[in-house]
Amino acid sequence: MTRHGAEVRVARYPDGAVTPEDFEIVEVPVGHPGPGQVLVRNTWTSVDPGLRLRLRADAPAGYFAAFPLGKAMDGVMAVGEVVESRADGFAPGDLVSHAQGWREYAVVDPAAVQLGGVGTLTRLDAGVAEPQVFLGPLGGMGLTAYAGLHVVDALRGGETVWVSAAAGAVGSLAVQIAKLCGNRVIASAGSDEKVAWLRDELGVEAFNYRDGLDDRLRAVAPDGIDVYFDSVGSDHLEAALDHLNRRGRVAMCGSIAEYDSGPKGPRNLFLAVSKDLTLRGFRGSSNLHLMAEMQGRISAWLRSGELVHRETVFTGLDSAPRALAAMIAGDTTGKTLVSIG
Known part of the structure; x- marks a missing residue:
């Protein structure tokens, strides 16, 4: 049959x-x-x-x-x-x-x-x-989050890292990995419920981007940010360029804001020149050499309860x-x- x-x-x-x-x-x-x-x-x-x-x-x-x-x-x-x-x-x-x-x-x-x-x-x-x-933290999502921080040298700790779309599959992992590696993490999401989860469960500073980007970033990071983990593009990338410190880095993971409506590039791209910034596009699949390292570290954090899934x-x-x-x-x-x- x-x-x-x-x-x-x-x-x-x-x-x-x-x-x-x-x-x-x-x-x-x-x-x-x-x-x-x-x-x-x-x-x-x-x-x-x-x-x-x-x-x-x-x-x-x-x-x-x-x-x-x-x-x-x-x-x-x-x-x-x-x-x-x-x-x-x-x-x-x-x-x-x-x-x-x-x-x-x-x-x-x-x-x-x-x-x-x-x-x-x-x-x-x-x-x-x-x-x-294995479809989340121990798979492609975990690899993307880990590789993004790796390619902009943000796993060493001691910096201020902003993660957008921070309540999503990749963003929520990037937030926690960056924090566990010793960075100060700022997270943004699109609802008060998600912001509360980021604050209460993941233990990071967070804000609702619908309440504004520029003012909120200035309030939570008056001394600027060193790294931006970008899953959104558009106005988020534009805000990051404004607030990144000299020689800051951007890990460009995605551009959610453009997926339905087409390109919406930042208007202030010249700041990448004037601030000596690094804008680094990457794909998880281009960093398979990190898979075993990522799975080892994240497995340990999952077992200890330090990482929430x-x-x-x-x-x-x-x-x-x-x-x-x-x-x-x-x-x-x-x-x-x-x-x-």
């Missing part, structure tokens, strides 16, 4: 905000693995801001390709259980991560490099953490489009996930 499973497909590219109507859920037959392949039953799948960049006819140059219309969405992280294996090193029952999420079953080739290596099929140690944690979980594969829309709208906190079951 043929096994069937559901998968999410892009029905149309969003014009502005993402809506669930931009997707369709389709039942498809599930094939058996060929030589060197495994069949995985996905149990958790990731929801990330970067998916929005692929929901257009042309993804940004150098980024991952746009999702084709009417086809399965390859390049989305998931964890699951191996059901069948014809590949050395993988056996039924193994917990694995890979990059064929937003579907119930996936035939995966361990030799295929996915998402720059982050999404290549990998066996996971179920004794280290709950499976979904918060999740916003949607249930059922059919909730994935709604989860993405909610996350882009700023209605989720921490790592946004879909529990497939």
Whole structure:
């Protein structure tokens, strides 16, 4: 008897905000693995801001390709259980991560490099953490947060670091890593509830950017900031350029403010010249050499309780489009996930 499973497909590219109507859920037959392949039953799948960049006819140059219309969405992280294996090193029952999420079953080739290596099929140690944690602190989100601080030399401590989108999956980790490494951390988010969580649970100074950026930064950091971890771009990057000290650094992780509406560059970019600033774009997948180091440090912080991991979980594969829309709208906190079951 043929096994069937559901998968999410892009029905149309969003014009502005993402809506669930931009997707369709389709039942498809599930094939058996060929030589060197495994069949995985996905149990958790990731929801990330970067998916929005692929929901257009042309993804940004150098980024991952746009999702084709009417086809399965390859390049989305998931964890699951191996059901069948014809590949050395993988056996039924193994917990694995890979990059064929937003579907119930996936035939995966361990030799295929996915998402720059982050999404290549990998066996996971179920004794280290709950499976979904490998989609957050111990996976690509943790690597992005750690690598961003690393590339601007902010892991040494002793500086003032501002993190935007600080209640999100990457931002909340960057906040805590920067703090645990001995920096003074300022965090910003888009609601009073998120600000309260950052203050009360993560123990950092925080403000609601909707109350203003320039005045709030001047109030909390009258002597300026040394490092800015940027997930927003636009007016946030503009404010950072104003408040960065001489020879300050920016780790450019994303540009959420532009994902739905197009480019909104800062008007004061010349300050990068006049202040001798470093603006460093980076991708987690370009820093795979840091994965083991990151996982070792974050695992220890998770075990000791020094690092807090918060999740916003949607249930059922059919909730994935709604989860993405909610996350882009700023209605989720921490790592946004879909529990497939």
